[in-house]
Amino acid sequence: MPIIYKCPGCGSAMEFNSQTQKIGCPSCGMQLDVEEYEKNYKSYETEESETQESSKTDTEGMKIYHCSTCGAELVADQYTSATFCSFCGNPTLMQDRLQGSFQPSTIIPFKIDKNKAVDIYKSWCKKGPLTPGELSKQSTIEKISGIYVPFWLYNYSAGTSMHANAEKVRTTRKGDTEYTYTDHFQVYRDVSAIFERIPADASEKMPDDAMDKLEPYNYADMTQFAMPYLSGYLSERYNYTADQMQERATDRANKYITEIARSTITGYSNVTVLSNNIRMNPKGSEYALLPVWMLNYRFKNKNFQFMLNGQTGKIVADRPISKGKAFAFGIGIFAVTLIITMFGGLLFI
Ligand SMILES: [Zn+2]
């Protein structure tokens, strides 16, 4: 059931404005709070969509709708939840993919608008080693799209007991003789941590590694989901359930708790980890939509992808990038509460 947020002032289709963080009318300039619109004008748009809506399911997972403004046919695949009428360009939401089990609980609204995204893209083109030509053509730039990507955010109560052998080596010199002393230590760490909102994208179309690199998102801007935020952007409902993506998040949580424990063992010349007994208890998940600007293009017969974190402006694009950064240890990605028990005993041999 497609819906359009119509301006109560002039009847034009309204779009979420990332600068004012309100839903705005491009024609008359009216700006309304998202909650205010939902509260006061909801019946207005629902009525509109119910009388004009006519949808039929097509084969191969595509659905055909009729635009509630111009009546043109609107083809959307089964996952699309926010799109545009290809005829009149009005932003259109697929209500049924945003309700029930598909209703996101939270959203980070776009902070970077299209103009800014284009600016960032253009300066990125200039800096690159590739000949810009094709990349910076207006027809290429026009294709940049703002997408709300479905994510699952997982919480964990985690811990690990780590045993390690460590050495401290020091040398002294007496006359012409150099003495090397090696002290051996038995090191024990018990670390408990609470991880909140470890993200895993739930969209089949989005490459997982690129999505990971777009992090971190700043959760301070996260707000309760409301449909008007999607107006003027593309969005999809999740392809994978929270259960299906859990393993990916657990792998990350395991890596993080190990890194945290290991990072507390410092001041030694050598450290050999003997055992790392991880305790990992999942504490639920939430369905969230996070903003991404995306541009696909071809260059020398190859497909490239330019992506931009729609909140922070961080760029992830197909160009030689430093690989080491892909899985940088990320405190600050999510909230972490730590309890650390440390024990370092000198071993006499
Ligand atoms: Zn208006």
Ligand SMILES: [Zn+2]
């Ligand atoms: Zn239309």
